[in-house]
Amino acid sequence: MSVETKTGYHHGNLRAQLVEAVRVLLEQKGPEGFSVSEASRLAGVSTAAPYKHFKDKPDIMRAVAMEGMCRLRSAMLESLERQSHRSLDRIIAIGRAYIGFARKEPGVFRMMFGQQDRDGVDADMQAAGEAAFDVLIAEVAAYMSKGLDDLDVRRNAYLLWTFVHGHAFLEIDQTMAPDGHKPDETYLLETITQRVLLVS
Amino acid sequence: MSVETKTGYHHGNLRAQLVEAVRVLLEQKGPEGFSVSEASRLAGVSTAAPYKHFKDKPDIMRAVAMEGMCRLRSAMLESLERQSHRSLDRIIAIGRAYIGFARKEPGVFRMMFGQQDRDGVDADMQAAGEAAFDVLIAEVAAYMSKGLDDLDVRRNAYLLWTFVHGHAFLEIDQTMAPDGHKPDETYLLETITQRVLLVS
DNA sequence: CCATGAAAGTTAGTATCTCTTACTTAACAT
């Protein structure tokens, strides 16, 4: 968790530690509020050192986003372990994991999605995003007893995803009223899951 | 549309023109890719001039976001003009306007939501966001023949909003597959509107 | 066991950016 400082001349672990430092700063100060220099100081190296591992600042941000997307997928998978086979609860659990991640690391979460730099998204990032989405697809397919490529499976999974994604964003950007107007999250998850999966 | 340059010593319209210049640059180069200096040059003034109108860079971004939120609300309202009274199509039209705005100005759209700077969102921004949401609330209330503060109205409106918001984001961040997997938008809007409003 | 090449640091420096200070211009109210 803490950012360990280096020992000798060679750091040995700088790349990973920079990503971690940037992650921490991103959450603390927001996307505009921190610098590569600051991350370097946190890691205990000179301000030029990062450029041995990354092309430029966006390249670092991409690495942070990428690592976040992998962790999101892991969290989604993990949430399934405590759920019984083929119940709606499995899908709700995925939604909770997704929203939980956004709440815990809003800075990284936003970075994971707002990334494209000129003509579209990085291919690796897109693959990672699809891998996370595939976790949901698999559960929806299992619940509906249909194949992974079935059109209704993909449609329903996408509907569920848009809902959870939208709620996660509205939750971390507090554009909604301070709370008074916002429905209970459990109610939301159960309702939307039912309306998407039980009606069709 | 174009950024007119100033005439005399006093610009006369600098504040508005800076907001416009930043808006253009934001769409062209992304949130990290432009500077206040650049916007100043676009407007034909010195790089110090903006600070007569804005406290700092985040203050400018806030103004851009604010102006965007007002335009979004206008677009939502406008979309209703062509719809007959009390039909589901009115709600679909609002969704289309919302998604259309995001697609047309993804940079501003992201800025409108990812704004909070330390302890929450600017109060004005929050009010503007709620004003936009209120357009949807009013239509849902009318469709359901219930009051604006009815719990079911607010729940359903929020469900619809999360869906459209999530879809808008996934659309502009192209985290999904290039198109192949993405369901048709008209299908999505109609389906979700029906499942939220017809089932309950 | 040593030489050598590459990986991964460093220092120093450039161009640019944000924002401040002190000064200047012009518009307007009285």
Added chain:
DNA sequence: ATGTTAAGTAAGAGATACTAACTTTCATGG
């Protein structure tokens, strides 16, 4: 006319992103 003040400018401090050129360390083959 004149004084006040809003809204510009110029100059500069401090920080940043990134590059170039140099240095240290490690790993590896002869």
